[in-house]
Amino acid sequence: MNEGLSAKKTFSISSVRTALIFVFFILIAFQPISDPDFGWHLKAGEYIVQHLDVPDANIYSYTNLDYRWPDNAVLSEVLFYFLYIGGGHSTVLIRLFSLAAAIALFLFLVPNTYIYRKDEAGPRKMLFEDRVLLALLGLAVTRMLFYVNPLIFDYFGFVLVLLILERYKVLGEKRLLWLLPPIFFFWMLFHSGFLVGFILIGLFLFSELLESMRSGVRSVSELARKLSFPFLITLLSGVVTLLGPYGYRLHQDSFLITSSPLMRDIQYWKPTYLTISSNPFYAYLILFFVLLVATRRKLPFRFFLYCFFFMGFAFYAFRFMPFFVFSTIPVLWSIDKDKRIHVPVFLFLIFLAVAEAVIVHNVATHVVFVPKPQAIRELFEEKNIFVNDAPVRAFEYIKTHPMPDRMFNEFDWGGALTWYYPERKVFINGNMVHWKDVNGHYIYADSNAIKGAKENWRELIRYYGINWFLVRANTPISTVLSELPTEWANVYRDEKAVIFVKK
Numbered sequence: 001m002n003e004g005l006s007a008k009k010t011f012s013i014s015s016v017r018t019a020l021i022f023v024f025f026i027l028i029a030f031q032p033i034s035d036p037d038f039g040w041h042l043k044a045g046e047y048i049v050q051h052l053d054v055p056d057a058n059i060y061s062y063t064n065l066d067y068r069w070p071d072n073a074v075l076s077e078v079l080f081y082f083l084y085i086g087g088g089h090s091t092v093l094i095r096l097f098s099l100a101a102a103i104a105l106f107l108f109l110v111p112n113t114y115i116y117r118k119d120e121a122g123p124r125k126m127l128f129e130d131r132v133l134l135a136l137l138g139l140a141v142t143r144m145l146f147y148v149n150p151l152i153f154d155y156f157g158f159v160l161v162l163l164i165l166e167r168y169k170v171l172g173e174k175r176l177l178w179l180l181p182p183i184f185f186f187w188m189l190f191h192s193g194f195l196v197g198f199i200l201i202g203l204f205l206f207s208e209l210l211e212s213m214r215s216g217v218r219s220v221s222e223l224a225r226k227l228s229f230p231f232l233i234t235l236l237s238g239v240v241t242l243l244g245p246y247g248y249r250l251h252q253d254s255f256l257i258t259s260s261p262l263m264r265d266i267q268y269w270k271p272t273y274l275t276i277s278s279n280p281f282y283a284y285l286i287l288f289f290v291l292l293v294a295t296r297r298k299l300p301f302r303f304f305l306y307c308f309f310f311m312g313f314a315f316y317a318f319r320f321m322p323f324f325v326f327s328t329i330p331v332l333w334s335i336d337k338d339k340r341i342h343v344p345v346f347l348f349l350i351f352l353a354v355a356e357a358v359i360v361h362n363v364a365t366h367v368v369f370v371p372k373p374q375a376i377r378e379l380f381e382e383k384n385i386f387v388n389d390a391p392v393r394a395f396e397y398i399k400t401h402p403m404p405d406r407m408f409n410e411f412d413w414g415g416a417l418t419w420y421y422p423e424r425k426v427f428i429n430g431n432m433v434h435w436k437d438v439n440g441h442y443i444y445a446d447s448n449a450i451k452g453a454k455e456n457w458r459e460l461i462r463y464y465g466i467n468w469f470l471v472r473a474n475t476p477i478s479t480v481l482s483e484l485p486t487e488w489a490n491v492y493r494d495e496k497a498v499i500f501v502k503k
Contacts, residue, residue: 025106025136030099033091033148036412037430038080038386039419041150044071045081054245060418062406062425063464064437070246070253072192073150080148089382098148101156106135109159110326113166114333130333138329141284142322144275145268151319154193157183159326161197165204166330168230169302177233184237188244192254196323201234203309207302260434262444268319275318281325285311288328303331384420387412391497394470395420401491404467404501411447413470427464453480467502 040060047055054074058067071077080094087093111131139146146152160183167173180201187194205227212226244250263269272278291297299307306327313320385392390413398421407424409417414429433444441463450457450466453476460466469488471478473496481488481500492499 022132025102025132025139026099028102028136028139028143030095031147032388033094033383033386034388035147035149035415036387037415038148039415039417040429040431041073041077041415042081042084042386043418043422044073045077045079045084048074048078049081056246058435060414060426060429061432061443063427063443064432064435066438067435068249069431070249072250072253073153073190074245075186075189076150076153076191089384091383091386094148098152101152102139102146103135105152105155105159106138107131109156109163110134110138110329111333113159113163113326114330134329134333137284137332138325141280141325143280145319145322150191151193153187153190154196155322155326157187157190157194157197158200158323161200162327162330165201169204169208174229177230180233181237181240185240185243188241188250192250194241195254196320198234198238199309200306200327201230201237203305204302205230205234207300207305211301256434262433262442265444265448266433269317272315272318272321278318278321281314281321284325288332291332297331297334299331303327307331385416386419387416389496390416391470391472391494393494394492394497394499397492397499398424398470406465406467408447408450408461408464408466408469408471410451410471411444417470427466451475451477453477469498469500471498472496473498 043060044055047059048071055071056068058064058069079097083093083097084091108131111134142155146155161180164176164179164183167176184194184197187197208227208230209223212223241251242248246253257263267275272281292299307324310320310324310327314324385395395416403424405424406427407417408427411428412430414426414432417424417426418429428443428447435443437443446460446464450460451471457477457480469477469481473493478498478500482490482498487503488500489503490498491501
């Protein structure tokens with residue numbers, strides 16, 4: 001009798017805790033769309049659907065019409081466009097997709113990549129409570145980079161590759177490697193971040209090589225027999241990424257993006273220590289290493305490589321941080337299953353509580369408990385502007401008043417203007433940071449020089465033929481233009497934006 005009541009009580013407490021964690025997970029995942037780039041992604045999806053072809057040139061901006069632009073997210077943009085149209089020009093279906101993606105990735109795929117021990121007949125069943133807890137941890141840490149954007153498909157591709165490699169390594173499921181070429185083919189079509197998948201495979205093959213040599217395999221023929229198949233599959237996977245509509249140009253553009261020093265101005269391309277809301281990542285990092293020490297967990301060599309390589313990537317640029325989380329959660333799962341603590345338990349529990357509190361507090365403060373009435377209000381309403389701080393009234397003004405042909409706009413308003421105001425091409429938007437015209441002008445660098453009213457701002461205005469401005473109020477260029485009433489007419493002003501038209 002007492003044992004039955006105790007079991008029911010334990011089950012009840014566990015169920016309530018799991019339900020609360022799952023609700024918290026949904027609150028984090030189900031957020032309004034506020035991405036400066038979403039507008040131009042949507043416009044590209046519209047173009048592909050209407051023309052049944054991919055764009056092969058600059059279709060957004062007048063500043064670099066000759067630029068041969070390889071769209072690096074073709075299928076993502078088509079999917080977003082159909083979800084947007086299917087939702088009646090609202091974001092309801094897109095946001096439901098985001099929630100479904102978070103559940104699929106964090107609740108099902110990521111937990112299944114945990115390290116299986118060789119003495120097991122097969123994967124052990126993971127309790128739903130464990131899955132939900134790991135899902136919440138992963139989403140809470142990566143939330144700032146998990147939003148409706150083609151980046152989501154980089155995460156899916158990475159986790160799928162990790163899952164296949166683990167099943168091949170530990171369970172010997174060699175046939176699963178044949179899934180890698182189609183995964184990389186579709187990954188290339190959804191987003192050009194597939195290089196991180198090849199980095200993961202490269203680290204895996206390197207660890208296999210070193211382990212083979214350490215175990216006594218010395219001859220080249222033996223090493224070739226062991227590694228030739230995964231190597232050939234990797235080579236085939238690389239070849240299929242060249243079969244897209246842009247061929248090698250997609251790879252070339254990806255290299256230009258990652259190597260451009262101008263990208264370091266973009267928030268999620270900055271080093272992690274320079275970005276906002278990085279506290280959850282640091283709490284997770286400390287939690288991970290303290291757990292390794294506390295449990296004396298010896299990492300398999302491949303995970304040692306994953307851990308330190310992707311940690312370096314995460315510090316190099318904030319956008320790579322989720323890959324560190326995805327490659328270390330399997331280790332946390334294996335630690336949880338071992339349950340061997342080699343430090344005073346009370347100290348360990350205190351640390352664990354503090355680390356979790358830091359993660360939950362930061363996420364809850366910035367995402368869940370901040371009042372967001374628009375999150376529900378705009379769910380089924382028509383929505384055409386996808387940036388929360390966009391100057392909506394200024395956008396409405398230019399929509400209802402005749403404007404000249406060559407605007408200068410804020411960099412992070414370019415995506416919204418591309419979708420909301422297709423009557424005029426923009427000066428710049430989010431995909432143009434690394435673009436350079438035929439005369440060697442970097443559009444993004446010139447945009448900053450004009451906005452900051454640098455010494456050559458007049459020369460740049462003449463070079464681009466700019467005849468009206470839509471910029472934030474109280475910027476250097478707005479101050480300068482307001483002091484030149486004989487040259488520039490201030491036709492609109494509010495607390496967010498000003499509009500100047502050349503006389």
